[in-house]
Amino acid sequence: MSIARKSRKGRPGRGVLLAIGLLFFASGVIRLADGTGHALAREVEALVNRDEAEGLPSGGLGPERDGLTCASDESLSQTLAALRDRSEALDKREKQIELRIVSVQRAEQALQENLKALEAAEASLAATVARADGAAEEDIKRLISVYEQMKPKSAAAIFEAMDPTFAAGFLAQMRADSAAAIMAGLSPPRAYSVSALLAGRNAGVPTE
Incomplete structure (x- = not known):
């Protein structure tokens, strides 16, 4: 019985075997992860080297970024052109208004001059009529004096x-x-x- 007990004590326990198995599994996972990490790093490095060789910014977003930049520049150019056309139209309208104001002012000045000329003509006509009335009255008085004599x-x-x-x-x-x-x-x-x-x-x- 002592020999049987000794042989049992010489065998490794199940706990020890399980621990050893977990260590091997962890080592494999670490190696696998380490290999995947290296592979991903090599892939990223290859992409960066390709972009740099093509003269593009790193990250592989060069064409898309250039497309967005071109679209933005075109939209900005169209907006600036529309604003420029609007400004030119407003300037043209302002010049037309200024010319209209000058024309109205000239017409008003001419009207004032015509009114002054008309007033002067009316005053002259009134004076002429008054003189004519006075002369007619004087003529009538002379005729009456002649008839009386x-x-x-x-x-x-x-x-x-x-x-x-x-x-x-x-x-x-x-x-x-x-x-x-x-x-x-x-x-x-x-x-x-x-x-x-x-x-x-x-x-x-x-x-x-």
């Missing part, structure tokens, strides 16, 4: 041929004695017409 028979002959309205107008401004002498020399129909006109001229005059 004529012989009643000669003056009556003139008034007989005169338009009844004019005759009535002259007689209304003559002295009463001269007018009566001329009326006495008129024919009855003419004297009646002149008398009716004189009465009509005085009909609207208030008695008081």
Whole structure:
């Protein structure tokens, strides 16, 4: 029995064998991982060397980055062109407005000058009319004085041929004695017409 116990003690236990197996497994995993890491490192290095040989930034994003840059530059160019066209259109519109303002100012100035000329013409016409009225009134006064100084028979002959309205107008401004002498020399129909006109001229005059 002592020999059997000794032989049992000489064999390694199951725990020891399990530990040894785990160590071998861990060693394999470490070797495998180490090999994979080296492989990945070699692949990355190859990609970097290829990009550098082609003159591209590292990382393999050169073409895509250049495409985005070209698209961005084209969009910026289009925006700048649109802004430039808009600015030119605004400048053109501003110049048109300025020309329109100058045209309106010139038209307004011409209108003011025409108004001043019209006012001057009206003033001149009013003065001319006033002078004409004064001259006509003076002429009428002289005619009345002439008729008053004529012989009643000669003056009556003139008034007989005169338009009844004019005759009535002259007689209304003559002295009463001269007018009566001329009326006495008129024919009855003419004297009646002149008398009716004189009465009509005085009909609207208030008695008081």
